[in-house]
Amino acid sequence: MRKTSLIPYAHLPRAHHNRHVLTSTVDVFGAAHWLLAERAPQRGGDVVPFDALVVSVHPGGNAELTELSAVRARWPHLDRLSAGGFVVAASRARRHEDANQVQVFDALGRETSSFSVGDAIEHLLVDEADHVWVGHFDENPAGIRRWSATGRLTWTSDGARIPGLFDCYALNVSGTTAWACPYPDFPLVEIRPDRTDKPVRVWSNHIRGATAVAVHGEQVTFCGGYGEERDRLAHGELTETSVEPTEAGLLTLPSGPVPRHRRVVGRGSRIYVQAEPFTTWGVFDLSS
Template identity: 50%
Template sequence: MRPDRPATALTPFARLPRAYRQSHIAHSTVDAHGRAHWLLTDMPPASQLDEPHDARVVTVENGRPYETHLSGVRLRHPSLGALPDGGFVLADARSRPGEEQVQVFDALGRPSWAFRVGDAVEDLLVDETGDLWVSHFDEGIYGDDELSWPGLRRWSGTGDPLWEYRPGPGHGPISDCYALNVGTRAVWACPYQDFPLLEIREDRVVRVRENPVEGARGFAVHADRVVFFSPYGHHDRIVDCRMTRDAVRPLGYGRLLRADGGELGRRRRSVCRGPRIYVQEKPFLEWGVLDISVT
């Protein structure tokens, strides 16, 4: 591998308007169409017990904000996804047996569906068609909820199971889905234990690439290039790689910086969509982006 490459700064992408910053940020995401969303509540959802409460989603699209009020939110530790029809989906990371921990809201913020996707949700990403890609961490995969056992599943927006991961030649069971990338034409996953790079198209794993980069929490893919972010032991490292037919070949590594050139903190979120890694640091007010299709 070549020596360290120059540090790369994130590009500013979206910022929560100042008028909303007194609210509690329950979650935030970037959707398949490049819109940033913040789920806001008056109090932390975990403090509201099991009582339904109101929330609002603030969306920033091309620098312009607008909001959607959600009524009857019942979740305590929600992840947020945006549907292509203007609605939203919330999923609780943890759930008890029989508990419907996914809520779907229409474009007016009214609850319309509720269903289960399994315990220990790692990532919830909605694709361009409105299907939900849900990955799980080890406590679900090795727990009592069989919906979590595959480690990665695709669901419709109304809770119909559409696909689940199954081991095959060159790729064994998922023990923890460390990183997930939902792009336009493919979905990619990099799971524990051996961290193979899985390429998923048309509801099957079409390619398995051996990958020496362990423990990355995110990655971007463009043509034959893949850039991993935050592997084991290096919270701000990026590893630039090329893909062959069957393997990932590291070429060089560097550091990812905040948009202002400062060092990235350790408490952050990331969302991976095709060639882009969106990164957000605590207090989760701003999103920056690394787009490998233009670098």
């Protein structure tokens, strides 16, 4: 089986390796971001607001620091807004904390608003127009939804006729388009809420268990799977109604196998992968 090595993409500057990585992501413009705290969060009990540091590494290698005040998320998701601010969201929403689940910070690190998007966040990705896309796992039946950066619901998968949307396994946001691959039927779904003709398109798909997807023209690649297929790269081509598999291989780090604990982010033709200790990002690019 052919092996494909991740290409090194971005590194957390060594000066910040003494802090705990709460989460990390790559935004829609290609900048990598790390949300850092002095120590790991404690399990149980209410979260005491804490100050955090976002280290951003832009394409080309320039680093930028943003200090965030009074972060409230114990297990956060992070993404950047186009004007330089950040969205930080708690993956789990306790009922008495719902209104504060998502915090929006300006470019100076000051909280400007907060709102709730619902419990059980699997993916949170911001698009070029600052829409906040949220894909939920199976403890929340909301599926996939799109919010404004001020907390207004602007699109929902309710009534979108996406088959078997119980868990948003994979979500890719590029430009203002989202691609998803939900459990249990794993169709490939294209979502363009602002398109009047067919805002949602669905292709049947027999590749199961992918946690990330990349799309380039009529080509598609699924990353991940169940059991021994967790490092699988499964390639396919789009027909009118289905994904037709073409070949499969293995995704590896430049130095060898990808560790079990990792993060993945899908952005257009790219799948970014971050493995423990979560200080570097590698990339697979379907377009190349």
